[in-house]
Each structure stands twice: as structure tokens, then as C-alpha cells.
Amino acid sequence: MFKHHFSLIIVILSILLFFPLFQALAVGPVIINEIMYDLQGTDTDHEWVEIKNISDQAVDLKDWRFYDGSNHLLNEPPQNGGQGSLIIAPGGYAVLADKADVFLADHSSFSGIVIDTVMSLNNTAEILRLIDQDGNIIEEINYQKEMGGNGNGYSLERAGDFSMQFCESNNLGGSPGQANNFDCSKPSFTPIPSLTAMNTPTPMMATVFPSASPEMILEDTIIESENNLLRTAPTSSSPVIKVSIIINEFLPNPTGSDTENEWIELYNNSDIKVALKDWWIEDAGGQKYTFKDEEIMNRGYLTLPYSKTKITLNNNGETLSLYSPRGELAFKISYSGKANEGMSFARAGQNDWRWTAILTPNNQNQFSSESSQNTELAIQQMDESDVTENDTTSTASADFSLKQQTVTSSASNVSNKIIIVAIGLGLILSVVAAIFIKKVLPPINS
Numbered sequence: 001m002f003k004h005h006f007s008l009i010i011v012i013l014s015i016l017l018f019f020p021l022f023q024a025l026a027v028g029p030v031i032i033n034e035i036m037y038d039l040q041g042t043d044t045d046h047e048w049v050e051i052k053n054i055s056d057q058a059v060d061l062k063d064w065r066f067y068d069g070s071n072h073l074l075n076e077p078p079q080n081g082g083q084g085s086l087i088i089a090p091g092g093y094a095v096l097a098d099k100a101d102v103f104l105a106d107h108s109s110f111s112g113i114v115i116d117t118v119m120s121l122n123n124t125a126e127i128l129r130l131i132d133q134d135g136n137i138i139e140e141i142n143y144q145k146e147m148g149g150n151g152n153g154y155s156l157e158r159a160g161d162f163s164m165q166f167c168e169s170n171n172l173g174g175s176p177g178q179a180n181n182f183d184c185s186k187p188s189f190t191p192i193p194s195l196t197a198m199n200t201p202t203p204m205m206a207t208v209f210p211s212a213s214p215e216m217i218l219e220d221t222i223i224e225s226e227n228n229l230l231r232t233a234p235t236s237s238s239p240v241i242k243v244s245i246i247i248n249e250f251l252p253n254p255t256g257s258d259t260e261n262e263w264i265e266l267y268n269n270s271d272i273k274v275a276l277k278d279w280w281i282e283d284a285g286g287q288k289y290t291f292k293d294e295e296i297m298n299r300g301y302l303t304l305p306y307s308k309t310k311i312t313l314n315n316n317g318e319t320l321s322l323y324s325p326r327g328e329l330a331f332k333i334s335y336s337g338k339a340n341e342g343m344s345f346a347r348a349g350q351n352d353w354r355w356t357a358i359l360t361p362n363n364q365n366q367f368s369s370e371s372s373q374n375t376e377l378a379i380q381q382m383d384e385s386d387v388t389e390n391d392t393t394s395t396a397s398a399d400f401s402l403k404q405q406t407v408t409s410s411a412s413n414v415s416n417k418i419i420i421v422a423i424g425l426g427l428i429l430s431v432v433a434a435i436f437i438k439k440v441l442p443p444i445n446s
Contacts, residue, residue: 028138029055032128033093033158035143035166036174037121040153045099046106047121050176051130051139053088054161061086061115063133066096068126072118075100084113093177108269108299109248109347109365112177123150141166157182178352244269245279245296246331247320249346249365252313253339262306262313264320265361267347268296276302278325284318284334287311303361315339 034050037043049066053059064086065071074096076086081101088094093112097103100116121128123145130139141164148168149156155174159165159182167184175181246267254261264281268274276291281304289309296302306312313320319334333353335345343355346365358366 028130029053029057029059030061030088030130030138031158031161032130032139032141034155034169034174034176034180035121035128035149036155036176037126037143038123038145038149038151040151043121043123045102047119048095048097048103048176049119049121049128050093050095050174051088052094052161053090053092056090058090059088061088061094064138065131066117066119067129067131068119068121071131075116077113077115080116082114082116084115086115088113095176105299107173107176107349108267109349110177111348111365111367159184176349178349245274245276245322246347247281247322247333248301249344249360250313250320251344251359252318253315253341253343255342258315259306259312262311263303263361264309264311264313265301265303266296266322268298268300268302270298272298273300274298279330280323281309281311282321282323283311283313284320285314301362313339 030051030053032049033052036046036048039046061074062076064074066074074086075082077084077100081099081104082097083100083104084094095103095110095112095114096117096119097114098117098119100114103114104110125142125144127140127142129137132138143156143166147156147166148154153172155169155171156166157169157174157180159167159180165184167182169175170181170183246269247264248267249265251261251263252258266281274296276294276296278290280288280290282288287310289304289311294302316338317334317336318339319332321329322331324330333345333347335353339345340355343357344359345353346356346360346367348354348365348367354367356365356367358368360366
């Protein structure tokens with residue numbers, strides 16, 4: 001009888017102790033974290049899936065495959081326009097793109113890993129898998145259009161590393177390479193928010209006139225020919241091109257003299273050259289610089305030194321605002337706290353700004369590992385507001401506060417917490433089981 005009771009206790013303890021732990025850790029090292037399956041307009045070449053390494057070890061994706069109904073090999077960057085490598089650091093992200101070069105054109109400030117592969121995501125429902133070099137299914141998820149992100153410009157984002165729930169993103173265009181920002185209470189088929197917010201910038205729009213130069217106008221303003229005589233208004237047949245000029249980087253506290261070495265960089269996130277005449281940039285104190293004859297090339301940069309703008313950037317918090325000739329607020333960025341000497345404040349992605357010691361005026365922003373270890377930042381940003389001829393809505397941008405966090409938050413910490421919780425739960429249930437056995441089972445006769 002004693003042996004019988006002892007064996008029963010061992011079985012119960014084993015189940016209570018190890019089953020919760022097994023369940024908690026039954027997840028692969030790499031998960032599908034975000035899905036952009038049904039964009040506004042054409043999906044062809046623009047679809048992408050973000051994956052995340054939730055383990056505490058680097059993962060090599062060599063010979064891995066992406067499954068969307070058939071298996072597709074992951075092309076090692078820089079093949080087909082990819083960037084980075086097939087090795088994902090602990091806590092790191094990578095984007096699997098149908099066309100890597102198209103993704104990077106759509107996300108010009110993205111500096112993370114982009115891996116080119118073949119991708120054709122169903123707009124109704126799909127099963128997606130990650131398959132390792134040995135043919136093991138590491139990850140499998142199933143999405144449906146009722147979850148959201150169905151043709152409205154938003155993505156589906158995973159609610160947690162160990163969750164199978166996906167919710168529609170809060171950010172228009174998703175948040176590739178960043179922590180997910182989603183709202184599980186958003187209804188399906190959510191329309192793009194209209195521009196009704198008081199602090200929402202008016203959208204920018206440009207119309208091409210083949211006979212005119214420069215090649216754009218803002219809404220119904222004047223376009224001038226080379227001899228400054230031609231005055232033309234847009235017509236219903238004119239193709240509309242989105243214009244997006246953003247503040248991309250600025251240096252408020254340079255090494256040496258601030259007034260001599262400060263600068264502000266703009267970026268033209270559009271497909272056309274833009275004449276900046278009568279645009280202006282303004283700081284928190286009202287100092288303003290109005291552009292004269294400056295131009296900024298398509299997908300190009302323009303750096304403005306202090307000697308040109310006479311705008312003095314504060315070292316203890318600053319706000320920069322960019323306005324169109326009609327007075328529309330096109331972009332706004334703020335920081336609080338003390339500016340790091342010799343470091344610029346640079347845009348790493350939508351709603352993602354970081355201090356970096358790698359100064360890149362007139363070039364793509366770069367960040368060192370230390371850039372993600374900044375102290376708390378209070379950021380207020382109004383990001384790009386773009387419209388097309390058949391799209392009269394845009395992102396409703398608003399001020400927000402963001403605490404800068406390290407991207408590589410180790411998944412091992414999560415695993416350790418899960419293990420501790422599982423063991424603690426197992427011990428508690430073991431005590432309960434022991435008490436139950438003592439009261440219910442007959443006593444052991446000596």
C-alpha cells in the first residue's frame with residue numbers, strides 16, 4: 001500500500017511540476033510578429049512579414065523557408081536588394097519581404113534586417129509557417145481578414161511573444177523593426193481616420209505638369225515655368241503624387257561651438273523633386289527660417305547649418321516644426337531632457353527617434369548599439385501626411401509620449417520568469433495534492 005501511495009504522489013508531482021513548465025516553453029525561438037497582407041492600393045511586390053527572435057541566442061536563418069501555401073527560400077542579403085544578414089540577434093527583428101528593394105523604398109529610414117523571399121499573401125485568410133533547415137515547422141499562424149488590416153493600410157500585430165492573438169496596428173503602415181503598437185478593441189474593417197483632429201496637419205498633394213518646372217504644386221497653388229510666367233491649376237485628369245518632406249536628423253549640442261556647428265537635416269520621402277520656396281522651419285522659441293530657392297531631390301536630403309538658418313537649438317529640450325507655404329504643419333518633432341554632446345537626434349523609423357554618435361548629414365541615418373540605451377525621451381511627433389487623388393484621408397497624427405527602450409530586451413528574462421512562475425505554481429499545487437491525498441486516501445499501516 002505504501003508503494004502504491006508513493007508512486008501516486010510521484011506521478012501527481014511530476015504532472016503538476018513539469019506540465020505547466022512544458023506548456024510555457026512550448027514555443028519556437030523565432031515567431032511571426034507582424035503581417036502586412038493587404039495594403040492600400042496594389043499589394044504586388046509590397047507585402048511583408050516581420051519575424052522576431054524571442055530566444056536568448058542568436059538564430060541563423062540559413063536554408064530556412066517561408067511558407068504561404070508553398071515553400072520559399074530566404075535569400076541571404078544583399079541578394080535581391082536585401083540588407084543586414086540572416087543572423088537575428090536575441091530580441092531582434094527581421095522583415096521578410098516579397099521584394100526587398102521595394103520594401104526599403106517604401107520605408108526609406110528602415111535600418112534593420114530585410115530578407116528577400118517570394119511572398120503572395122491571401123487577402124481573405126492564410127496559414128503562414130517558418131520552416132528551419134531540417135524541415136521542422138518552427139512557427140505556424142493563421143490569420144483572417146476579420147482580424148483587421150484588410151485593405152486599410154494597417155498591419156496585423158502579435159499581441160505578445162507567447163500569444164497567438166493578432167490585432168490591428170495603431171500605426172498606419174505598421175511598425176516594422178519596432179515594438180508592436182496595436183489595439184485589440186478596434187473593429188474589423190476599420191476605415192482610415194479622417195483629418196478632423198485639431199492638431200492634425202493638412203495633407204500635402206502634388207500634381208505633375210509635363211510642360212512645367214518645377215514638377216509639383218501643393219493642392220491648388222501656383223506652378224511656375226522656367227520663365228516664371230506659366231500659372232496653372234490642377235485638373236481632374238492630372239496624376240497626383242504624394243509629397244512628404246520630413247525633419248530627419250538634427251544636432252543641438254555639437255562638440256565645440258554650438259552656434260557654428262549646429263545643423264538640421266530634411267528628407268524628401270517622395271518620388272519627385274520639391275522646390276521649398278516659402279516653406280519654413282521654426283523652433284520652440286519662434287525662431288524661423290523661410291526657404292528661398294532651395295530644392296530637395298526625390299528621396300534626397302538637405303542639411304541646413306546654423307550659418308544659414310540662424311536657428312539656435314536648445315540643449316535642454318527643443319521642438320522643431322516644418323510648415324508648407326500655405327501654413328500647413330507638415331512635420332513636428334520634440335525632445336526633452338539634456339541633449340547629448342556630440343550626438344544627433346535622428347529618426348530611426350515612424351515614431352522612433354534615437355540619439356546617435358554617428359552623424360550623417362545628407363545621408364541615411366545610422367545607429368550604434370549604444371543608441372538604443374538612451375535615457376527616457378519625451379517625443380512629440382507629427383509624421384508624414386500623404387494623400388493621393390482617390391484618397392482623401394490620411395493618418396491622424398497626434399502628440400505622444402514614448403519611453404525609449406532597448407530593442408534587444410532579452411527573451412531569456414521572459415523565459416526565466418515563466419520558469420519561476422511555473423515552478424512556484426507546481427509547488428503550491430503539490431502541497432494541495434499532498435493534503436488531498438492525506439485526507440482522502442486511507443492511512444498507511446505500518
